[in-house]
Amino acid sequence: MATGPESTLDGIPRQGEVPEPALPVAAVARRLGVAPATLRTWDRRYGLGPRDHMTGCHRRYSPDDIARLELMQRALVRGASPAEAAEYALKAHGNVREAPPRPVGVPGSTVLAKGLGRAVLAMDAATVQRLLADAIATDGVITCWDHVVRPVFAAVAGRWAHSGESIEVEHLLHECVLAAMITATPLLGPTHNTRPVLLSCAPEERHSLPLYVLRAALARREVGTQMLGAALPATALGAAVRRIGPAAVVLWAQLPRYGDPSVFDAVLANAEIPTFGCGPGWAAVLPGHVERLDALGDAVDRLEAVAIGV
Known part of the structure; x- marks a missing residue:
């Protein structure tokens, strides 16, 4: 019986020999926790799309394609701009020794704050709005502001002060937070106070x-x-x-x-x-x-x- 790397056991291929299936855009978006439109933007702007994609066919992401996207997400969480994160992902895939871009961590340890930081650095407005709505619904506007929004603003402002970068990220966050707070403000009929x-x-x-x-x-x-x-x-x-x-x-x-x-x-x-x-x-x-x-x-x-x- 053959014993080389291509051998099988009882005629069944070894698990490592079965290729992972390519995934469509929607499945990859769910896996990464971003909007499908974000993946298309990353493909169009930074070349982080399916390597084997052919014009006229649906995009399907191979395991290697997904690995590059995960590297980009990791760099975004650490504070890289989208362009820096994309460059790192394209260069570092297959070379784990390459250092990621200079990190600017989001202060605070809440899961929502980290998720918001990742989404806003990716310029993913839809995800930013969803995370803000979830935070407000769960904990209220004050807790959302103190423990989710302010830490991300501090990180973005620190990055701008250090390098002059990411002002567009701050503007996006501001507009999304403003919209979320207006949405969270109920229209009142009679109030407890006669004068405002x-x-x-x-x-x-x-x-x-x-x-x-x-x-x-x-x-x-x-x-x-x-x-x-x-x-x-x-x-x-x-x-x-x-x-x-x-x-x-x-x-x-x-x-x-x-x-x-x-x-x-x-x-x-x-x-x-x-x-x-x-x-x-x-x-x-x-x-x-x-x-x-x-x-x-x-x-x-x-x-x-x-x-x-x-």
Whole structure:
């Protein structure tokens, strides 16, 4: 009986001799956890498609093709841009000693944060939106923001600060998070508060995304708000306060250059309105009638109590 590498046992081919089947796009997408459109984009932009694909035929991925895609995913998770990850996957397949691109890890250890980081670095908007919706449905908007979204923003911002790259990734993440928070904000009928909580950025401050998180969380507790958004001039903000007569005023400052405490006196002629400074940009000392709210979770509890008079 032959004993060489091609021998069989009782006429049955050895397991290693049976080739793995090629898989269609949908099956590979499920295996990798990405949208089928993402695979087509990777093929078109970076050449990470089926090596044996013929024009006019359906794409079917061989085990080698899938291995390259898995290498690309691994590099994306470690913080590479899509172009860097694709280059690494094409070069490194079959050469395990080649180092992956410079990593920029996503802070935090939650599975959702890692999945979101992988999806946003792959510019996979559909998967980003699905992961955000799952996180909000499971844990609520505040937990999603603190433990899923913020770690990914920090990683992307760190990469941009280090190399000037990935600003397009940050923009994609911002737009997806904004859409998710608007979707998570219910349309309210009667609310617990007769007068709304006014939400606005400080004058010239354009980082309004946390206010949308705050609005969604308050709406889910049936607390009505009035959103004025980013970069409203102080004169317009003061006029809005006089016209609305809010239950409370919340001003957000992300950057220190916009966190000038004098804006509170310029805007709020009526110091009897409860006033809050939110965000990391405010100066250490705020006017006596202004209360600092550092964490969005604490802000929701405090604003709900003020708005409904608890």
